[in-house]
Amino acid sequence: MKVAVLGYGTVGSGVVEVLESHCEVIKKRTGGDVLEVSRILDLRDFPGDSHAAIFTKNFNDILKDDEIKVVAETMGGVNPAYEFTEKLLAAGKSVVTSNKELVAQKGLQLLNTAKEHNTNYLFEASVGGGIPIIRPMAQCLAGNNIEGIAGILNGTTNFILTKMIEENMSFSDALALAQKNGYAEKDPTADIEGHDACRKVCILASLAFGKHVYPSQVQTQGIKDITLQDVAYAASANGVIKLLGQIKYIDENSIAAFVSPAVVFAGSQLASVRDVFNAILVRGDAVGDVCFYGRGAGKLPTASAVVADMVDCAKHIDRRKIFGWGAGDSDYVVDYKQVLPMQFYVRAKMSQSEVLALFSDVKFLSRKGQPSDETAFITDKMTENELMQKLSGKVVYSTIKVAEY
């Protein structure tokens, strides 16, 4: 079967490499079919690349080629990936993607287009890189009502936090190291501000509960305000600070979905996820907690997930996978600060007696070099709005959610 690849960057070139180097295992999975890359679209030139004969700068070379049945879109960004994907699906081709931005923004429309034209749009690689998560969520958890999801969804921020936790490195030094290692972009905004994790939350939430969630609906807070003081206080309670994407079922018509730093205590499967690794924990009412762990990014891990989707499309060329979600109401994602009770970590210029006057069930934390007028503690459960009300008028250095996973 002929296939094509849109975008010959890190992931796209990885897809071509995996398709070529894994012929045998692919044949086993398709039942004999080889996936032959017959076209690669990229506006750039790649002098000396062995695929010179199949490069094209003209999208129509792929769109109009009836022999090409499956296309991997690894361009990234919404435009022109969206337009290209719409046209390919409308032409009856299957499309698979690693493009989380596109799925988070336009997944609903693209799945509808795929449905109309009886073809498939798959996106396993858009969350968790090479970790199988989309398909297990969609299929294997068909016997569960999903109660909540919590994930370490961004490898760059997890690398930075790991360096802060394990090597007492400052945020800015850890970021510089991440950039030096190629884990963070020159402009690291999308990672450290939580936008990348936010897109993945949208995809997971849409899939888990069947209604599209857009990035604008997900309150998102990054890690750049996390200090080594906070890291030290958390450590005194056997906790680590992680950037978590969280989704919580509330009722048939509403969920909570947000991205923020969170204190995770030892014993949680999420606590031991270090460096650039990702993990996604899914809580089902029958199965309990299941957790999926692995490399959330990188050329070959992500490419292997794209290729798995291409193999799946090749096997399902004559039928559609039931895999869609509908539109949600504008108030489908609630303001979690108002409705979701949770515990918080607080660091403030307060005395212990001031804290005890405000909070009933408090666990105090300590750190080396703690100033006499600084107090850090874990609260009992309350909404974030209630917390803010209690703390109003106080000098608060930081508040961080405590994870329930």
Added chain:
Amino acid sequence: MKVAVLGYGTVGSGVVEVLESHCEVIKKRTGGDVLEVSRILDLRDFPGDSHAAIFTKNFNDILKDDEIKVVAETMGGVNPAYEFTEKLLAAGKSVVTSNKELVAQKGLQLLNTAKEHNTNYLFEASVGGGIPIIRPMAQCLAGNNIEGIAGILNGTTNFILTKMIEENMSFSDALALAQKNGYAEKDPTADIEGHDACRKVCILASLAFGKHVYPSQVQTQGIKDITLQDVAYAASANGVIKLLGQIKYIDENSIAAFVSPAVVFAGSQLASVRDVFNAILVRGDAVGDVCFYGRGAGKLPTASAVVADMVDCAKHIDRRKIFGWGAGDSDYVVDYKQVLPMQFYVRAKMSQSEVLALFSDVKFLSRKGQPSDETAFITDKMTENELMQKLSGKVVYSTIKVAEY
């Protein structure tokens, strides 16, 4: 769609419960179809059970009912489950199972029968209880050559080892507690001798490499010789002793597959798996290590995996999932003791200088109350046969493999 359940024990009654309580989520996944339990086969009576009207003791009531399209086999054991499953598949019905013993012994034949009759035989629940592992292995890793698999596959033994590690409980006390908690059978042989883990290794190996592996081919060692002394020495090197099932790709025509205790060091995703939880780590050449974690047993977790397979069958009623494996040669599973180099933990009546005379790259361990004539150490890499040769003539208390994961 009408479905039936064979065996109304823990898992079978859980399947009925999940099917009834999860109508809505099942409808979403099937695209509108409900799975209605129309027959339950069990030779026992269940006075007062609300399903009185649909119980039967006659297998033919299910076999001959053309409206029943999908059957869950949750009887356990090879007979009569094998005969029943053969007949159901031959009649064109899909069968799903949690019966690892049957899949390990007869998976090849049953998959062939399913193929002949263009129907499906699925067994997600046979490994890892509710953890999605079979399907991610089969589908999502289509872009990888699998290099190795290591799993904590048995919850009972992991519970016992956790109590020994964390509470310094003796093996026999921990076993008694597991029995009291309902985690271990009155006759705990299948768990503590590793037979249960062995069956799961067979299924994972067959699936990963496409050739059936039988329990008799998998060298299996349980945990009953593990002592608190070994636990303490391992702890001094930040290690924990786990019962691991391991599979290693050697070449196109051979693999290693075995079950044994193994020292796992902190930092491994397998080290933090406590109590009755299971985890399966898969190492692919493109994706690196991915790990799947969750409850490996229990009524509702296992039932939810059975139900997910039933939903999958309902969606694929008109087509077969490509999912088979062939026969392996008799020498397909090699004698790992002869060919697979690994590190070992050794505890022996030897002096450090005697150890150093035999081994070149040794890490000595220590424990509280260590007798002056007892030495424990980690060796460099060698085959188990080489190790045994070196140690011949010595008083050796224990040797335990060191995991590479």
